[in-house]
Amino acid sequence: MNEKKPKRLAIIASKGTLDWAYPPFLLASTAAAMDMEVGVFFTFYGLTLLNKKIEAKVAPQTNPAMPMKLPIGTKELQNIEWPIPNILANNIPGYETMATAFMKKSFAKKGVASIDELRDICVESGVKLIACQMTMDVFGFKTSQFIDGIDVGGAATFLEFAADSDISLFI
Amino acid sequence: MNDFEFDRELDCxxxxxxxxxxxxxxxxxxxxTGQTLKLIASDPGSINDMNAWARRTGNEMLGHAEDSGEYIFYIKKT
Incomplete structure (x- = not known):
């Protein structure tokens, strides 16, 4: 083990969609496994990732370059990138739900952990999870709807932690 | 790579x-401390990742090898 002062990672998680829920939890859990001190500040839509039940969906309409592939069927079928124009994707009812289901399926098939699993690993490995008080007030979030063991604080709380960090990311 | 003696095995x-x-x-x-872990993985990214992890945490990568799409690592806890 490194006897030196541990490296520190400070992350701001500002997005609440399924695709953007991955980077903060994935990096935080890995950094903790690498003996780093990790803090994640959840602000704006990122706050929803602290909900007891994560209901994050992927929003294809905001990701025009997102490859749309089938997670099931023959290999040839799965390799096709379906050319679905944004104008259609934005207007088909249930498209977001379908894209979310496909993404979850693809991730599971490739052996990628779910967001819930990664978050559990973060909690177990002592990652500091901080909910932004200001956005909680603005959007009407309550501490009781979040998982246990989180901190609540504002910009200064995050910056105090981030000031001594070696890596700082805004996601 | 020669096989190393190991105390635990982890199948990933x-x-x-x-x-x-x-x-x-x-x-x-x-x-x-001093015990060796044998790790078997199928993720091709694990070669770089496990070596990076070992360097960062100070554990010793005794050796690793690829065998028909499987990656085997021997890591000694230090």
Whole structure:
């Protein structure tokens, strides 16, 4: 083990969609496994990732370059990138739900952990999870709807932690 | 690569980033200093990732090898 002062990672998680829920939890859990001190500040839509039940969906309409592939069927079928124009994707009812289901399926098939699993690993490995008080007030979030063991604080709380960090990311 | 003697074995086949790293860390934490872990993974990214993890945490990568799509690592807890 490194006897030196541990490296520190400070992350701001500002997005609440399924695709953007991955980077903060994935990096935080890995950094903790690498003996780093990790803090994640959840602000704006990122706050929803602290909900007891994560209901994050992927929003294809905001990701025009997102490859749309089938997670099931023959290999040839799965390799096709379906050319679905944004104008259609934005207007088909249930498209977001379908894209979310496909993404979850693809991730599971490739052996990628779910967001819930990664978050559990973060909690177990002592990652500091901080909910932004200001956005909680603005959007009407309550501490009781979040998982246990989180901190609540504002910009200064995050910056105090981030000031001594070696890596700082805004996601 | 010669096979090394090992005390524990961890099967991470079918798991993708970052699970092999996270599970290795969890396993290593339960072992005593000087013990060796054999890790089997199928994620091609694990070659770079496990070496990076070992360098960062100071554990010793005794050796690793690829065998028909499987990656085997011997890591000594230091």
């Amino acid at each position: 086949r079918g798991l993708n980033c970052p699970l092999p790293v996270v599970k290795t860390k969890k396993q290593i934490d339960t072992m005593s």
